[in-house]
Amino acid sequence: MTPALQITGLRKAFGGLPAMNGVSLEVLQGERRLIIGPNGAGKTTLFNLITGDLAPDAGAIRLFGEEVSHLKCHQRAHRGVARTYQIITLFPKDTLEHNIVLALLGMSSVRWNAFRPLAVETSLCEEARRVLGLVGLERSATRMIGEVAYGEKRRVEIAMALAQKPKLLLLDEPLAGLSLEERVAVKALIAAIPRDVTVVMIEHDMDTALDLAERITVLHYGSVIVEGTRSEVVTDPKTHEVYLGA
């Protein structure tokens, strides 16, 4: 089976400062992969390279066997890549429902219609409410993003990505800033994502997310230091050196 994501020799520097130092990694279809590393390890840069927000200096990115380095961000989204953001990136003056509708529109040809009112597209609104139901927010559908609590925004982030029906889902610190109870809820939400979706997740704090992943990659200064199963990574002295020991 072709891997969901295959990265070889990926390099990216910001004005002479290397952020990605020849990273190679492979994520199998349906896998749950956790990427950890200290601040500045290049975790989010890696996501930005996969989604096309950034162009790599060197290296190749393959999605389900297809080389996508030359594709634009939105084209990669149509190849099945969806992501959430570490820093909440929603539409604050719009309702929760409208936020999800924008995600649904991105995958639908209806988005080019410049004449029919959006309000007539009731199937989009129904689908948006169903997706909000998945994250337990169907009751807040008509509230503005700006009015809801941080924990709810985090869930909308995930709901937007789920609405895209992705094949590869990139979660950038989905648990950041959440209370203990909220973490439990969001972890359950992530655990419930169907197995035909490949999930790659960044977490800064290793302990919170360990049990969500089968394999773990440790990044440090833009390089892969350790990669393996949970127990392999936890027992590896290099992990302790760069990360846990810090």
Next chain:
Amino acid sequence: MSAAARIVLVLVLVAFPLIGGDFYINLASQIFIAALFATSLNLLVGYGGLVSLGHAAWIGLAAYTSAWLYLHLGLRHWITAPLALVNTTLIAGLFGWIALRATGLGFLMITLALSQVLWGTAYRWAAVTNGDNGLSGLTRPAPFGISLDGPAAFYYFSLTVTIVAVWMMARLVNSPFGAALRGSRDESRRMSALGHNVWLVRWLTFVYSGFWGAVAGLLFVYYHKYIHPTALSLTSSAEVLLGVIAGGAGTIAGPIVGAAIVLILKNYVSAYLDRWNMLLGAVFVVIVIFMPDGIVPGIRRWSARLRKT
């Protein structure tokens, strides 16, 4: 707006030429043209978050194309009008392609530079544009054999065109495409990640905005029966932008109100003051101080506050 208010507005607009004098009827026609022009710019500025300082290009290009085809080739209005629209829209496509390499200040400067190129051309390429003398000796079209030479006839003509145009643009704003446009304004990165082709959404809006700007240009040249390079000038672009921002960018009513205010000030005050731009500037500053997001959103906010207390 409530249904009753809409009916009253339509009745007033329809009845106006029966009660108003010629001066006011002509002023109203000019307001319609300015409102249509401002609404087309508002698609970019208000809904796309792309501030253009070159919108005069479309009024000027359409007007010059139509006038030149009429004067030099002797073509009739029903041929010159679509040709002028096509020509202007094609150039909007090209300009948009160039200007949308940037957003923000870069976009503003490129649109300004491109429209200045047209302005300079209109001044210097005298063989085609007759330079500083402008093109005169033009006529108004007579659709379905109805002459538009009288103030009332032209009033109804420009009112009809403006209503259709504003309605079409309002449809876009409320459509899925309009939602994608506003999304691209608010969070362009997220929109790309959601699968929206942000560049194409913006470019199509730029072209559409140019098309309706060209429609305003045709009305403009039919009204004045004359076209001069000042129509393409920076002042002309700045005036319409001022109207959009003062009235309330990103609302349908805002640019209409703003354009009307700019035009009325221009017509009345320029009779008494040479430097009427100074007064326009002062009025603009006052509006921005009391209603930072424009007159229409400002009044809405004030009336909402009044209802609460």
